[in-house]
Amino acid sequence: MREILVKTSNEAVREHAKNMNIETVENDEPKVIIECREDEEKAVRMAEKSNHIFIQSPNWKIISLENLVAKVKGKTKLIAEVKNSEEAKLALEVLELGVDGILLETNDLGELEKTVRMLQERSMGILKLEEAVVTEIKLLGLGARACIDTCSLMKNGEGMLVGNFSQGMLVVESEVEATPLTNPRPFRVNAGAISLYTLTPNGKTKYLSEIKAGDQILIIDREGSTKPAFVVRSKIEIRPLVLIKAEAENREAAVTLQMAETVKLMTSKGSKPVTDLKPGDKVIAHFEQGGRHFGTLVPEEFVLEK
Structure with a gap:
């Protein structure tokens, strides 16, 4: 601080x-x-x-x-x-x-x-990140997902922490890279299903469905350094979704993301499109103990998420 x-x-x-x-x-x-x-x-x-x-x-x-x-x-x-x-x-x-x-x-x-x-x-500072091994990839059907557009220009290796569970989150990289069919959108994170949690700069969680223009989200890089970013808009659309689970030392993290080549999970040295992921791949994750009460961490509370 x-x-x-x-x-x-x-x-x-x-x-x-x-x-x-x-x-x-x-x-x-x-x-x-x-x-x-x-x-x-x-x-x-x-x-x-x-x-x-x-x-x-x-x-x-x-x-x-x-x-x-x-x-x-x-x-x-x-x-x-x-x-x-x-x-x-x-x-x-x-x-x-x-x-x-x-x-x-x-x-x-x-x-x-x-x-x-x-x-x-x-000043959330640095959050602990560690490698987790992908254990399951399951194609789901259509569902509502949120693209979070900010007024920040993110760099390679920066994105958002999101998760099906508050106790284990993965890092989705911003759309910083051009592809043969798309231009880069370094202000955007295609963050996933609207019911996913994400961390905010005050240390609380929010559902992606709650994020709106003027809110702040937390941007994180692969070293765990964090910074706030203001939201310009949240764009919710119906898209095909994929469930990805990963584990580290008997702790599980999971995300439900859009199945698209431009959606990438961060690794310790780069990032990988969800379309190319397979069981055994390693991604970076953030784990915490306890439950959440209206977004506030309660470390002593026992909560089972599955």
Whole structure:
């Protein structure tokens, strides 16, 4: 999670920040207030002399931070002063790289909690992935499947975790590669049957049928690194489906996907179309213990999924 500091005159906010191991500050120096181009240049010069700079942008909240991230990222720690979680989110996303940290100036306990939740949802970090062996492939009939279109450009080796069961999921790769009959659609994951689970950035699961424009999904690569992506649309259509099961150390994962050459499951070194899969092939999977209650993981709960 990116660094968060708090500046407040409210003792309750100060105490709550302390309980969450968040540092409170009284002195936000060295500091540059960005109101014109000369102020930007002052911040650039200061970056050569200080290991951190506090930046306050009263009016130009995005462009000024974009310019500074481009000029001083890596030279010093850039900390943006913000008033709420919305400003914090913008600062952390400028130029995709974002600032190094935020200083939240608030006397509102709810705003502190909202900002911390936002940071936690952005930072699922790395999920454990492991190889699972395909044990069964069964052609089903027609069924409703969902294509999830995002506003992200995914790369080779990136996709979504989906599963018939919440305890075991496989990774479906985005449509990043062209074929003789189709153009690449790197914004899309043909994610599977509408009743499949997928993980979201807050650690909860959602059914694919529930995903809609404006929601966030979790993108994962084959190393387990994750990042959020916004959904532009979910396209549900009737297509032929295939059931694929895989096992690792007596744990099972299963997915129900569209039977098509463009739908690929991720492997440790590449990906393989579901049309080419056969028992004995290895794919990558994510397993967890426990059950889910309205999407929230309950590790201690016993749930049998089959």
